[in-house]
Amino acid sequence: xxxxxxxxxxxxxxxxxxxxxxxxxxxxxxxxxxxxxxxxxxxxxxxxxxxxxxxxxxxxxxxxxxxxxxxxxxxxxxxxxxxxxxxxxxxxxxxxxxxxxxxxxxxxxxxxxxxxxxxxxxxxxxxxxxxxxxxxxxxxxxxxxxxxxxxxxxxxxxxxxxxxxxxxxxxxxxxxxxxxxxxxxxxxxxxxxxxxxxxxxxxxxxxxxxxxxxxxxxxxxxxxxxxxxxxxxxxxxxxxxxxxxxxxxxxxxxxxxxxxxxxxxxxxxxxxxxxxxxxxxxxxxxxxxxxxxxxxxxxxxxxxxxxxxxxxxxxxxxxxxxxxxxxxxxxxxxxxxxxxxxxxxxxxxxxxxxxxxxxxxxxxxxxxxxx
Numbered sequence: 001x002x003x004x005x006x007x008x009x010x011x012x013x014x015x016x017x018x019x020x021x022x023x024x025x026x027x028x029x030x031x032x033x034x035x036x037x038x039x040x041x042x043x044x045x046x047x048x049x050x051x052x053x054x055x056x057x058x059x060x061x062x063x064x065x066x067x068x069x070x071x072x073x074x075x076x077x078x079x080x081x082x083x084x085x086x087x088x089x090x091x092x093x094x095x096x097x098x099x100x101x102x103x104x105x106x107x108x109x110x111x112x113x114x115x116x117x118x119x120x121x122x123x124x125x126x127x128x129x130x131x132x133x134x135x136x137x138x139x140x141x142x143x144x145x146x147x148x149x150x151x152x153x154x155x156x157x158x159x160x161x162x163x164x165x166x167x168x169x170x171x172x173x174x175x176x177x178x179x180x181x182x183x184x185x186x187x188x189x190x191x192x193x194x195x196x197x198x199x200x201x202x203x204x205x206x207x208x209x210x211x212x213x214x215x216x217x218x219x220x221x222x223x224x225x226x227x228x229x230x231x232x233x234x235x236x237x238x239x240x241x242x243x244x245x246x247x248x249x250x251x252x253x254x255x256x257x258x259x260x261x262x263x264x265x266x267x268x269x270x271x272x273x274x275x276x277x278x279x280x281x282x283x284x285x286x287x288x289x290x291x292x293x294x295x296x297x298x299x300x301x302x303x304x305x306x307x308x309x310x311x312x313x314x315x316x317x318x319x320x321x322x323x324x325x326x327x328x329x330x331x332x333x334x335x336x337x338x339x340x341x342x343x344x345x346x347x348x349x350x351x352x353x354x355x356x357x358x359x360x361x362x363x364x365x366x367x368x369x370x371x
Contacts (some may be wrong), residue, residue: 016131019079023070026083030066032176033114036063036169037094040110041308043165044101048155054100061093078352082223082313087122091115093133099146102155110166114173121177190265202276204254205261214284214334220273220285221334224327231295235323235341236264236301239353241280248314253280256318259310267301280347283338291326291358298356319354321345325359 032244039060069086094115098108112135116371119131146152158166199213208216217233224231238244238260245253263281264274273285286294304322323345331337344359351357 014210016079018082019076019081020074023073023079023083024114026073027066027088029176029180030086033118033169033173034062034066034090036173036263037097037114039112040107040166040169041097043103043162044104044107044155044158046165047159047162048102048153049337050100058097061097063094066087084123084127087119087127088131088134091119092134093136093300094136095367096142099139099152102153104161104162105156106158107166110170114169114231117174120369121181135244135299159218205276205282207264207282208275210275210277213273213277213285214338216275216285217283217338219289221331221337222256223287225329228328229288230290232286232289232291232324232326233341234286234294234298234325235277235338235345236260236282236284236320237322237345237349238280239319239321239349241318243315243317246315248311252311252316253313255313256280256316258307258308260305260318260320262306263308264301267304268297270298277292283341283350291324294324294326295356297360298324302354302356306331321348322356323348324356329347 038058045054045058061070069083073079073083073086082151094111101107115131115135116128119128138299143152174299198360200208202209207213216258220231220281223229238256241253241256244256257276260282264284266272268284269286271287273287275283288298291298302320302322305318308317310318312318323341323343325337325341325344329339329341331340342357344357347359348357
């Protein structure tokens with residue numbers, strides 16, 4: 001028996017560690033499922049006069065096999081492929097016991113349905129088809145052997161004792177699989193949240209990357225245009241950053257970027273959106289903020305950067321220049337808004353750096369390179 005783990009049958013792509021983890025995940029569910037399967041099958045065999053060897057086979061299959069299957073998979077050169085073979089053995093064994101039960105209706109149906117649920121949860125309909133093939137083959141082989149030796153006695157009727165013996169597998173095991181599937185779903189959701197955060201975050205600064213920050217700017221631009229709201233955009237640049245890299249090396253420059261990003265996070269409000277625009281340049285969206293209020297925030301950021309040792313190993317200090325542009329309905333799109341803030345940043349650079357300037361339409365000039 002298996003746990004409800006959604007897996008694709010991409011055998012060639014499975015690493016050794018992945019295969020071993022897969023085998024480990026299958027171990028406890030197999031122990032639990034086969035133990036309850038032993039009760040289900042044992043109830044059916046109890047009403048028959050079976051040979052002691054059949055009971056020995058049941059013990060080996062349901063109580064010993066799970067503890068053999070796990071090390072067999074772990075020690076295999078391809079643990080994932082080996083564990084899939086183990087799962088197919090489980091299905092084939094179930095088919096064999098259906099014949100040994102004389103096709104007793106209730107335990108046979110319970111065994112077949114639980115095995116089908118298992119295999120579908122593991123590999124979908126494709127893997128289920130493979131396991132059903134193994135199960136049908138086992139039914140045919142065992143039936144042929146019994147027909148040629150002791151004969152087959154079909155016992156479709158299920159006594160009350162047989163029905164009761166089938167209930168643990170029918171009722172408890174699906175709950176166990178459901179709990180496992182729920183845990184897996186929660187883990188997948190957490191991973192998806194993490195992946196979404198990683199895909200939108202700049203790895204060095206921990207702020208939004210350029211693509212997602214520009215999406216935020218575009219969204220704020222449309223909100224302001226529709227509702228007549230007022231918001232402000234800031235573009236920030238670390239002054240003389242090339243000199244820092246040249247003098248202390250790129251690791252020191254990376255540390256300076258990280259520290260400036262930390263200051264931004266610590267200074268901005270919870271609803272402000274900061275991103276790394278590229279290199280040593282950052283962008284900030286200040287929703288529902290007019291130019292005067294944004295100038296106060298910009299000055300607070302500028303002073304904190306100026307007063308902070310940005311790399312303790314080399315005692316590096318630096319300053320930043322900031323360009324500010326309030327939302328203007330005349331802008332064609334958010335790109336034009338960013339361009340105005342960028343021009344204000346150039347004006348701050350050209351005016352001596354270490355300052356924050358609001359965009360001045362009278363001084364609109366194409367952006368130039370900054371250092």
